[in-house]
Amino acid sequence: MGVLDSKVPKGPLADKWVNHKNKIDLVNPANKRNIDIIVVGTGLAGGSAAATLAELGYNVKTFCYQDSPRRAHSIAAQGGINAAKNYQGDGDSVYRLFYDTVKGGDYRSRESNVYRLAEVSTNIIDQCVAQGVPFAREYGGLLDNRSFGGVLVSRTFYAKGQTGQQLLLGAYSAMNRQIHRGKIKSFTRHEMLDMVLVDGKARGIIARDLVSGEIERHSAHAVVLATGGYGNLFFLSTYCMGANVMAAWKAHKRGAFFANPCFTQIHPTCIPVSGDHQSKLTLMSESLRNDGRIWVPAKKEDAIAIREGKLKPTQLAEEDRDYYLERRYPAFGNLVPRDVASRAAKERCDAGYGVNKTGEAVYLDFKAAITRYGTEKALMSGLNDPDEPTVKKLGEEVVEAKYGNLFQMYEKIVDQNPYKTPMMIYPAVHYTMGGLWVDYNLMTTIPGCYAAGEANFSDHGANRLGASALMQGLADGYFVLPYTIGDYLSNDIKTGAISTESPEFDEAEKHVRDRIVKLMSTNNQHSVDYYHKKLGKIMWNKCGMARNAKELKEAMDEIAELRKDFWENVKVTGAADTKNQELEKAGRVADFLELGELFAKDALERNESCGGHFREEYQTPEGEALRDDENYTYVAAWEYKGDPSKAELHKEELVYENIEVKTRSYK
Amino acid sequence: MKLYLKIWRQKNAKTKGNMVDYPLEGIENEMSFLEMLDVLNEELITKGEEPVEFDHDCREGICGSCSLMINGQPHGPDSGVSACQLHMRSFKDGDSIVIEPFRAKAFPIIKDLIVDRSAFDRIQQAGGYISVNTSGRPVDANAIPIDKHDADTAFYSAACIGCGACVAACKNASAMLFTSAKVSQFALLPQGKVEATERVLNMVRQMDLEGFGNCTNTGACEVECPKGISLENIARMNREYLSASVKG
Numbered sequence: 001m002g003v004l005d006s007k008v009p010k011g012p013l014a015d016k017w018v019n020h021k022n023k024i025d026l027v028n029p030a031n032k033r034n035i036d037i038i039v040v041g042t043g044l045a046g047g048s049a050a051a052t053l054a055e056l057g058y059n060v061k062t063f064c065y066q067d068s069p070r071r072a073h074s075i076a077a078q079g080g081i082n083a084a085k086n087y088q089g090d091g092d093s094v095y096r097l098f099y100d101t102v103k104g105g106d107y108r109s110r111e112s113n114v115y116r117l118a119e120v121s122t123n124i125i126d127q128c129v130a131q132g133v134p135f136a137r138e139y140g141g142l143l144d145n146r147s148f149g150g151v152l153v154s155r156t157f158y159a160k161g162q163t164g165q166q167l168l169l170g171a172y173s174a175m176n177r178q179i180h181r182g183k184i185k186s187f188t189r190h191e192m193l194d195m196v197l198v199d200g201k202a203r204g205i206i207a208r209d210l211v212s213g214e215i216e217r218h219s220a221h222a223v224v225l226a227t228g229g230y231g232n233l234f235f236l237s238t239y240c241m242g243a244n245v246m247a248a249w250k251a252h253k254r255g256a257f258f259a260n261p262c263f264t265q266i267h268p269t270c271i272p273v274s275g276d277h278q279s280k281l282t283l284m285s286e287s288l289r290n291d292g293r294i295w296v297p298a299k300k301e302d303a304i305a306i307r308e309g310k311l312k313p314t315q316l317a318e319e320d321r322d323y324y325l326e327r328r329y330p331a332f333g334n335l336v337p338r339d340v341a342s343r344a345a346k347e348r349c350d351a352g353y354g355v356n357k358t359g360e361a362v363y364l365d366f367k368a369a370i371t372r373y374g375t376e377k378a379l380m381s382g383l384n385d386p387d388e389p390t391v392k393k394l395g396e397e398v399v400e401a402k403y404g405n406l407f408q409m410y411e412k413i414v415d416q417n418p419y420k421t422p423m424m425i426y427p428a429v430h431y432t433m434g435g436l437w438v439d440y441n442l443m444t445t446i447p448g449c450y451a452a453g454e455a456n457f458s459d460h461g462a463n464r465l466g467a468s469a470l471m472q473g474l475a476d477g478y479f480v481l482p483y484t485i486g487d488y489l490s491n492d493i494k495t496g497a498i499s500t501e502s503p504e505f506d507e508a509e510k511h512v513r514d515r516i517v518k519l520m521s522t523n524n525q526h527s528v529d530y531y532h533k534k535l536g537k538i539m540w541n542k543c544g545m546a547r548n549a550k551e552l553k554e555a556m557d558e559i560a561e562l563r564k565d566f567w568e569n570v571k572v573t574g575a576a577d578t579k580n581q582e583l584e585k586a587g588r589v590a591d592f593l594e595l596g597e598l599f600a601k602d603a604l605e606r607n608e609s610c611g612g613h614f615r616e617e618y619q620t621p622e623g624e625a626l627r628d629d630e631n632y633t634y635v636a637a638w639e640y641k642g643d644p645s646k647a648e649l650h651k652e653e654l655v656y657e658n659i660e661v662k663t664r665s666y667k
Numbered sequence: 668m669k670l671y672l673k674i675w676r677q678k679n680a681k682t683k684g685n686m687v688d689y690p691l692e693g694i695e696n697e698m699s700f701l702e703m704l705d706v707l708n709e710e711l712i713t714k715g716e717e718p719v720e721f722d723h724d725c726r727e728g729i730c731g732s733c734s735l736m737i738n739g740q741p742h743g744p745d746s747g748v749s750a751c752q753l754h755m756r757s758f759k760d761g762d763s764i765v766i767e768p769f770r771a772k773a774f775p776i777i778k779d780l781i782v783d784r785s786a787f788d789r790i791q792q793a794g795g796y797i798s799v800n801t802s803g804r805p806v807d808a809n810a811i812p813i814d815k816h817d818a819d820t821a822f823y824s825a826a827c828i829g830c831g832a833c834v835a836a837c838k839n840a841s842a843m844l845f846t847s848a849k850v851s852q853f854a855l856l857p858q859g860k861v862e863a864t865e866r867v868l869n870m871v872r873q874m875d876l877e878g879f880g881n882c883t884n885t886g887a888c889e890v891e892c893p894k895g896i897s898l899e900n901i902a903r904m905n906r907e908y909l910s911a912s913v914k915g
Contacts, residue, residue, distance in 0.1 A: 052801040067722060068788050070829055071730040087809060120803070129808040130799045132858045134822040141812025159822055165729055166825060173796035180792045188785065211777055240724040274697040279705055280726045409728065412745070412752045413699075478801045527712045529705075574717050578679060579778045581720050582712070 004257070004637055004652045007439040008112045013658045014094075017116045020440070021483055025490035032057035035489050036220040036497070038205055039063070040192045040247050043072035044164070044470060045453025046226030047171035048477025054178035056482055058489075061218060062175070062184055063207055065191045065242055065584070070172045073228060073240040074473060077164025078285035078406065080146060080156035081470040083121040088145050092153040094118045099659060101468060104150045104337050105433070105461020106611035106627065107661045108260070110635070110654060112440060113458040120479040121471050125157055127478055133170040135159050147290050148466035150337035150666070156467045161285050161406040167470055171477070190216075191584065192247045193512045195223060195254050195449065198504045202251075202449035206505075206512045210584060213577040215512055217505050219498035221489055222448045224481065225251060226473075229432035229454040231264065233592045233599065234544075235536025237429035238270060238283040244588035245595050248436050248455050256444035257637035257650060259437035259457035261595065262603035265464055265612050266545050267430030268341035271413055272361040281428040282413055284364070285406055286466040289334045291369035291399065292423070294341070296353040296362050298322040303353045313355070313363055313422050324348055332666040339463040339612045339625075340666060342427035346545050347623065349426070356424050365422035370395035427545060431469060433460040433612065434602075437637040437652070441484035442476060445637075448488060452476035457635065462611025516576050518567070519586050525569035528585045534562055535589070535596055543600050548616040552604040556597050556645060563593040597644035605649065608632045629661055668694050668760035672707065674719055675767045677776055680783075684776065686765075696756040700743060701726060701733070703755055704766075721780040728752040728893065731828030734774075734782055734835070736767040741832035741891045749830055749893040769835035773842070773878045784831050786877035787845060793873035794866040795849040797858050817855045824851040826894045833888035833896070839880030844888040846874050847904035848896050854907050864911040871908055 009020040027035065035058050039050040042064040054060045064072060086092040097118040102109055125143070129135065135157050136144040145154040159166040178184040189210040196204040196219070204219035230245035231237040252258045269284045297303040298320050305311035324344055326333045336344075345362050348354065355361050374395025378386035381394070396419050400407065410418050436444045436451035438458055443450050453473040460468065499505075542555035566589070574580040609618040609625035610632070618626040635652040669692045677684025691710070694703050701723050708718035722732040733750040737743035743753045758764065766780065774782040799805065825848070833844035850867050853859025859866075882901060889898045 048801070055800045066724060066730070066732065067784060068829065070788075070791075071724055071732055073725060073730070076725045076727055076729050085808070123803045125808045126805045127799075127801060127803075130797070130805040130858055132797045132821075132853050132856050134818055134825050134852065134856065135808075136822075137813055137815045137818040139815050141814055141818075142809050159825075162729065162826060165828075166822070169825060173791065174801070176788070176792040177796040177798060180794075186788075188788075238727075240730065241726060242724050275695065277695065277698050277702050277706065279699070279702050282727045408747065409752070412728075412748055412754065415754070415756060479803055482801070524715075527709060529709065571712060573712055573715070579720060579781070582718060 003445070003650050004437070005439060006110065006652055007441060008110070009440065013112065013115050016112050017119055024484065024487040027486045027490050027493060029057050031493040033059070034496070035059065035492060036061065037222050037224060037485070038218060038220040039224045039226060040205065041072065041226035041228060041455070042069035042175065043074035043226060043228060043453065044168055044171055044473030045455070045477045046224065047072065047168065047175050048474050049224055049226060049452055049481050050184055051171060051174035051178055052478055052482040053485070054183035060178070060184045061187060061220065063187045063190045063192055063205070065189065065210060067188055069175055069186060069188070070169060072168060073243055074168045074470070075165045076240065077470055078161040078283065079148065079287035080158035080163045080467040081124065081167060081474070082148070082155050082467045083125045083157060083471065084118055084155060085122050085125060087143060088154045090153045092155050096153065097121060097155065100151045101459070101465060102461065102659055103664055104465040105463055106625070106664055107461065107629070107633065107656065108263070108610055108654065109461030110458050111656055111658060116480065117459050117472055117475050120475045123479055124471060124474045128167060128170050131170040131174060133159070133166050135166070146287055147335060149286055149289060149335045149341070150332070150465045156287070158287065161287070161403055164470060167474065171474070192250070193587070194250045194508045196504050196508045197254055197446065198498065198502060201447045203498045204500065204505065206508045211579050213575070213580065215509060217500035217509060219500045221492045221495060221498065222450065222485060224450045224452060225436065225455050226452040226477065227455045229435065230592070230595060231429045231432050233535070233596055234429040234539045235532050236273065236278060236281050236540070238267065238281050241280060244591065246588055246591050248451065249591040249595055251436060251444060251446060251449055253640050255446045255640070256449055257437040257639050258434070258598065259635050259637045260434035260602065261599045261638070262543070262606065262613050263433035263462050263611065264429060265338055265431035265433060266342045266427045268338055268345055268427050269364060269425045270428035270430070271410065272356050272358065272424055272426040282409065283428070283430060284410060284423060284425055285403070286338065288364060288403060288406065291402070292334065292364040292366050293323055293368055294325050294334055294362055294364055295321045295323045296348045296355065300352050303355060306355045307357060307359055322353070329666045336666045337463055337465060342545060343614060345427055361424040361426045363422035364425045366399055366418065367422070370399055370419070373398035431464055433457065433462060433464055437635065441487060442481050443488065450481060450485060452481050462613055516583070519570065519583065519590070520572050520576060522567065522571070523569045524571040527571055528582055528589050531562060531566045531570060532585070532589045532592070535559065535592060538562070539596055539599070543603055546614050546616050547603050549604060552600045555600040556604070559593060559596045559600065560645065566590065566593055594644045598638060598647055601645060601647065602636055602638065605636065606632055627663070633661070668755070668758070670694055670758065671763040673763065673765045674780070676719070676779055679778055680775055694755055696754070698755045699726070699751060700737070700753040700755065701751050719780065720778050723751060726751040729828060731830040734769040734784070734831055735780055736769055736835060738765050741769060741835040742893050747893060747895060749828070769831050771834045771840035771879070773840065774831060774834065786879070787829050787831065787842070789877060790842065790846055790870055790873045791849065794862070794869035797853060798862060811857050813856060821852045821855040824848045824855070824896065824900055827896050828894055830893065832891050832893060834879065836887040836891035837880065838885060838887070839883060841882045842874050842877070842879040843882040843901045843904070844892065844896055844898070846870050847900035850904045850907055851900040854903060863907060864914050867904060867907040867911045
């Protein structure tokens, strides 16, 4: 076949990255000044890549749809960032982080990429501390760690429940330094609407200035897409409202293969849906599972009484509670990986044990932690026989110091005090492991087009472990892409500036303009949100936490039909030559209506259950995911063929030379 | 509940704006303030009118996009939250709600409730960073222990979301709280001390160039800040500025 060359370097796993860096071509400093790079997206991956590329001497242009790079949705990541520092002396190592990540991903990620990720993870922490990121510290002045799901060591660095914010502001400050030096030109309130290929290479983008509505041409020698994931396909998710797949999808339509689109992470601990008006869902960090115990009533009648408001969770005795994760998975308990925890919550709620008015919620209870911490703190304060209110008060103080902002957020949204009554949580769409297919150098199947962070597919397999998204975004941006891109750009030192006056730019701009005109000249029946919500319902009901062949086929048909309806009847108010949020949304939803179909097709094609992809036909008698390693140990990379349903499948076989592929067990 | 909204509508930066009345029914307690605006916009679209534009993105109180003046208060009546985390249970049936953009000379209006806060970016670009290249070979993160109290205080300063409520709340439209939060974060950490002198001088210079007003210690900024950024930051910046001026 030869289409997919992953370019994984030869040699022992632990030496691959170092050897690769030693062998790849470099661009000398004087020549870097003549090379332009476009970075689309300014979250952790894009921001860190842009800053580092500019430090190296390249001329960088960044694009983001927000009014400032500081607002990219990486900012909302709460819990932390993993690194194999082994500061706790609990036996952590690069190999263990690598192993945990491959196992956590259910053996569907590329071994060499994951190893490199684990290898550079320690550099990230050093880099961020040097930039002034205020991580949490212990009283001795050293960095503190906490545990996350799916692992048995404590390797997660954090800044309260705002780790993403602090890391993003670190990358933003690095960008600012380069903007100040004139090495980065930052285009805010700009959206990439198409990619321009010249002689088969990515040479620029067409962007819309979201304030003036002007369509602009920007050229470069390479284009980096760091545009995040596509979870907003489901309408309701923990993504920000503007998150979209436009840049990645346009690259896909121009020749970049889209890998494993159906691998989606449904995060177990989100605030449940409260009604039809809901516009987004809010995550409660996985770090809460360090201290919170998850349960539902053991008896159905208690669950019903709670739903009807006749019984309070705090009134239920210990023996009437079912701590189902501790029961089913004694080794990992409440810290099983996300896919496992989400499915277990769904199983209990489907069986009729759910709480909340809707029956779609389980409890996350901090009472035991508050008592434990309170007793410890009392002892340390010299109180040998503290009374219950004192223990509670001291315990609540400790919990507040750890998770204060999350508890406040919960209270504001739900109007209940989680220190006094257990939180209610339910799974929600949170992250997409799938994305643009990239080789070891993070280059897509379009030469010169790179994908970094959540926008690519390579590191998390079928399920991502907590605190690994921040790690991957910064690894790609700070430590991988700036090296590997030189190998490609070394061929461009004599190319000179890329002109925007070419037939290719003309064609792309015309394409963009025609699409806008088409969006604004329909029968004007229904709003953009009307279609987005409909798509979200199809996705959640038929491509969500549990999938089957029949419903996936139905989903493909329904999405295709909805897409047709959209293009005939969507109502986009306002004008194209001005600020127009409806037009922005319409363009994004139009792409989701195509990707959704490919998503269902991919899920239908993968006749196994692995990680976040659970096919009801393939499960063990105990209801655990049943993988089919013989037939499906591959990356499904889809090539666009004019319509999502006609996409052509290319397979990258996954080879595990350094890890034994076995059934994932957290029991 | 039924509400009587008065919303600032303005076509673009060049045209004059005005307040427009929008009665709105069917609002529930559980809705967030922005979801209430979603309901209004859906109604306007159905009628063929242009929806009200406002900046918003994460809708969980951390991106800092929200910039709504609600009944004269930045982010509305609830304390410690941005507008996206304000819920309709803070209002009651029959209430009138006045919704305006954040107003300041340095925040020109783009459209309706959207303002241009790029002045904040330029203040950060003037010195809100530590000059360290990405090398993969900096010193180990634990090589310099940092006093937990200092690290925590730096974190509380760094928690600023850059929304601009401090400017909108201030009668002088001063950006001292915003600027001082970044100056403080770095001033408190050993890594930031090296460039402290230049940083504070450059950031304050840029702040003045952007047309923000002076601080007269009213303290409205601290009260309205959704992240509880303390006035102590301003005091620290003043000290830093004074000592930098003497050195400088």
